[in-house]
Each structure stands twice: as C-alpha cells, then as structure tokens.
Amino acid sequence: MGKDxxxxxxxxxxxxxxxxxxxxxRVAWVRKHVQLECVNCGFIxxxxxxxxxxPHSRH
Ligand SMILES: [Zn+2]
Numbered sequence: 001m002g003k004d005x006x007x008x009x010x011x012x013x014x015x016x017x018x019x020x021x022x023x024x025x026r027v028a029w030v031r032k033h034v035q036l037e038c039v040n041c042g043f044i045x046x047x048x049x050x051x052x053x054x055p056h057s058r059h
Pocket of ligand 1: 018
C-alpha cells in the first residue's frame with residue numbers, strides 16, 4: 001500500500017439527474033460513498049446504482 005493508483009485519483013463526472021450539474025469526484029471517493037449531494041440543487045445522487053455492474057442485482 002502507499003502507492004498512488006492513477007485510476008483511483010482520476011476524476012469522473014457525476015451528472016445530477018435533477019438539474020444536470022456535473023459534479024467531479026475522484027474514483028476513490030465514489031467507491032467509498034454511495035450517495036453524492038449535488039452542490040447546485042442539493043439533490044441526492046445515488047452513485048451506487050450508477051456504478052452497479054452486477055448482473056444479478058436486478059430489482
Ligand atoms: Zn443538481
């Protein structure tokens with residue numbers, strides 16, 4: 001540990017579905033947080049569902 005993984009520090013854009021504001025967050029941050037509050041309108045964006053890759057987690 002201790003190495004900086006470039007992909008972890010890369011910023012990704014999370015689009016707020018309510019107002020369209022793009023919130024830039026680092027990959028490492030998004031992995032640790034399931035929700036992101038839009039700084040523009042306060043909408044709670046569910047980052048977990050956005051990044052879901054599991055084919056078995058259908059609701
Ligand atoms: Zn918003």
